[in-house]
Amino acid sequence: MEEKMRACIEKCLECANACMHCAASCLKESEVNMLRDCIRLDLECATICNTTAKLMQLESSYSNTVAELCAQLCNACAEECEKHAAHGMEHCAQCARVCRECADLCMSMSSAA
Known part of the structure; x- marks a missing residue:
């Protein structure tokens, strides 16, 4: 697996973890209602980052x-x-x-296609 892809996989996994931590931390804030969009995007981002990392590990054509x-x-x-x-x-x-x-690394991967 090439180094660029390995770096992207690692950053995707780091990003997924950061997003999950952010979502959990937002849920502990007193004004959780104002953080609704942040929590939703954190969870969506964590999901796509994990999926992207897995597909890269599989060397998927997608x-x-x-x-x-x-x-x-x-x-x-x-x-x-x-x-x-x-x-x-x-x-x-x-x-x-x-x-x-993560966005920068993923964009460089997508433009490498």
Whole structure:
């Protein structure tokens, strides 16, 4: 497996973990209702990141296509998390950072197709 793909798989798994941590942390916040979109995107992003990593591990012919979708969802999640990070939610800041990194790697994989 080439190094670029290995790096993308690792970043996807890291992003999935960051998103799950962010969702769990958001659920502990006092204003959980205002975090509804953040939690939903965290869970969706974690799901696509895990799926993308698995397809890449399988060397699926669909992995580059899914990587492009993963990049889009990671960027959407990062955008939402950045709103809350601006209000001091460190778990959202961390999630946004990892999501942006994952989006960049996934986009480079999809353009390599």
